[in-house]
Amino acid sequence: MHHPVTNRNGDEIASAVTNLDLHDISRAACTYGVKRFYVVTPLADQRELAKKVAAHWTEGPGGSYNPDRRRAFSLLRVRESLDQVLAEVQKREGVRPRTAATDARPSPGAVTFGEFRQELAAGRPWVLILGTAWGLTRQAMARADCVLAPLTGPTGYNHLSVRSAAAIMLDRLLGG
Amino acid sequence: MHHPVTNRNGDEIASAVTNLDLHDISRAACTYGVKRFYVVTPLADQRELAKKVAAHWTEGPGGSYNPDRRRAFSLLRVRESLDQVLAEVQKREGVRPRTAATDARPSPGAVTFGEFRQELAAGRPWVLILGTAWGLTRQAMARADCVLAPLTGPTGYNHLSVRSAAAIMLDRLLGG
Numbered sequence: 574m575h576h577p578v579t580n581r582n583g584d585e586i587a588s589a590v591t592n593l594d595l596h597d598i599s600r601a602a603c604t605y606g607v608k609r610f611y612v613v614t615p616l617a618d619q620r621e622l623a624k625k626v627a628a629h630w631t632e633g634p635g636g637s638y639n640p641d642r643r644r645a646f647s648l649l650r651v652r653e654s655l656d657q658v659l660a661e662v663q664k665r666e667g668v669r670p671r672t673a674a675t676d677a678r679p680s681p682g683a684v685t686f687g688e689f690r691q692e693l694a695a696g697r698p699w700v701l702i703l704g705t706a707w708g709l710t711r712q713a714m715a716r717a718d719c720v721l722a723p724l725t726g727p728t729g730y731n732h733l734s735v736r737s738a739a740a741i742m743l744d745r746l747l748g749g
Numbered sequence: 750m751h752h753p754v755t756n757r758n759g760d761e762i763a764s765a766v767t768n769l770d771l772h773d774i775s776r777a778a779c780t781y782g783v784k785r786f787y788v789v790t791p792l793a794d795q796r797e798l799a800k801k802v803a804a805h806w807t808e809g810p811g812g813s814y815n816p817d818r819r820r821a822f823s824l825l826r827v828r829e830s831l832d833q834v835l836a837e838v839q840k841r842e843g844v845r846p847r848t849a850a851t852d853a854r855p856s857p858g859a860v861t862f863g864e865f866r867q868e869l870a871a872g873r874p875w876v877l878i879l880g881t882a883w884g885l886t887r888q889a890m891a892r893a894d895c896v897l898a899p900l901t902g903p904t905g906y907n908h909l910s911v912r913s914a915a916a917i918m919l920d921r922l923l924g925g
Contacts, residue, residue, distance in 0.1 A: 593769050597910045604909055605902035641908045726781035726924055732817045733780055734773045737916035740909065741924070744917045749901050 574655065574702055575614035577710040588706040590619045595626050597736040599645035605743040610648045611658045611700075623651045655702070655713075662698055670698035674709055674717035675742065677731050683722040686745040693746055701742065705735050750831065750878055751790035753886040764882040766795045771802050773912040775821035781919040786824045787834045787876075799827045831878070831889075838874055846874035850885055850893035851918065853907050859898040862921040869922055877918065881911050 576587035590612065602610040612623050627649045629635045636643035652658050655672075662670045673689060684692075693699060702709065702717060714720060723731060724741055733741070752763035766788065778786040788799050803825045805811045812819035828834050831848075838846045849865060860868075869875060878885065878893060890896060899907060900917055909917070 593910075593912075597913050600909055601913050603906045604900075604904060606904045641906070644906065645908065724780075724920070724924070726919070728780060728782045730779045730817070730820065732821065733776055733916065734769075734912075736769075736910075736912055737773050737777050740913035740916050741920045743902070744900070744920065747902055748917070748921075749903055 574704050574709060574713070575612070575616070575619065575706075577713050578704045578706045579708060579710055581707055583707070585710050586706060587614060587616050587619075590614060590623045591705075592626055594705070594736055595623060595646075595649060596642070598739045599649050600642075601740040601743050602648050603645040605747040607648065607743065607747075609650055609662070612649065612651045613653070613655055613658060614651075615653055620651045620653070623649075627651070655700075658700060662700060666698040668698060670700045671718040672700045672702055672716070674702045674714045674720045675704070675723075675738070676708060676714060676720055677723050677733075677738075678708075679723055680714070680720040682720070684719045685722050686742075689719075689721060690746050701746075703735055703739055703742075750880050750885060750889070751788070751792070751795065751882075753889050754880045754882045754884060755886055757883055759883070761886050762882060763790060763792050763795075766790060766799045767881075768802055770881070770912055771799060771822075771825060772818070774915045775825050776818075777916040777919050778824050779821040781923040783824065783919065783923075785826055785838070788825065788827045789829070789831055789834060790827075791829055796827045796829070799825075803827070831876075834876060838876060842874040844874060846876045847894040848876045848878055848892070850878045850890045850896045851880070851899075851914070852884060852890060852896055853899050853909075853914075854884075855899055856890070856896040858896070860895045861898050862918075865895075865897060866922050877922075879911055879915055879918075 575590060577585050578588055580586045599610055614620055627646050630642045630646040659670060724738060725731060751766060753761050754764055756762045775786055790796055803822050806818045806822040835846060900914060901907060
């Protein structure tokens with residue numbers, strides 16, 4: 574999600590798309606059997622940029638140079654809003670998906686990775702939401718059906734990139 | 750490691766340094782309590798580039814703009830060879846570190862993440878080696894004290910970026 578997210582001062586912004594987010598998260602999604610990787614931004618020029626990168630690897634010269642990358646990028650869809658994503662998943666799956674927001678800060682009532690892994694194994698569709706920049710706004714977080722516990726290591730530091738966070742979360746939830 | 754690694758044809762090369770590798774792996778190392786993150790390349794211009802990026806965030810304007818990034822980059826060291834790294838760790842720790850190589854392909858006798866996590870908990874110094882490009886050469890792999898099992902998800906696809914692989918490995922080995 575590139576919107577609604579916050580900047581370092583807590584203001585609501587739409588963040589820029591980062592090329593390597595598209596590559597890394599597509600590849601992690603493909604590794605862990607995720608059905609779709611949606612990049613969400615209301616900014617038309619940023620959607621065009623993301624689509625252009627994806628097209629290079631799915632239909633353009635990138636795909637013949639690197640078929641593994643084509644397979645990963647085939648999971649990527651670029652959409653304007655979370656509502657659009659949820660409607661699309663509902664149409665495909667025949668049931669409205671539930672949503673899990675992620676946050677680097679601890680939230681009261683957060684669901685653990687172990688609990689959520691079991692929930693996913695039950696097979697009902699879920700949309701896992703990651704915010705870019707300084708994270709999803711409080712309002713966006715409040716709209717989700719649940720919030721996942723933050724990723725933690727043995728230190729107090731938890732400033733992972735969205736690329737690293739996505740990879741670790743998918744491994745915790747779907748890794749074997 | 751940017752050398753000795755292979756390209757898509759299996760030839761030994763020295764790969765280029767990628768800016769976001771420095772950011773993402775420094776941040777993951779800091780999150781999971783790794784003592785040092787070494788970037789290894791025999792190419793002097795690539796070492797200069799990596800040092801320039803690190804200096805921007807540790808001593809330059811980046812550090813005052815983003816102290817969290819400074820803390821992460823303070824773990825980064827740029828070295829010419831693995832031997833240099835091992836000598837430096839030995840000097841600091843008072844004992845020669847053991848080395849664990851990583852490989853996206855299955856290796857006979859590979860150590861599982863669970864086994865290696867227990868080994869790390871015993872406290873003896875280890876150097877975890879990740880290759881860029883198409884991975885460490887067979888010779889580099891053979892020099893290591895052990896090889897870690899490949900990361901796997903529920904699919905046959907395992908083409909993660911080195912950034913994602915490093916993050917997942919540190920979470921599996923040191924995450925709590």
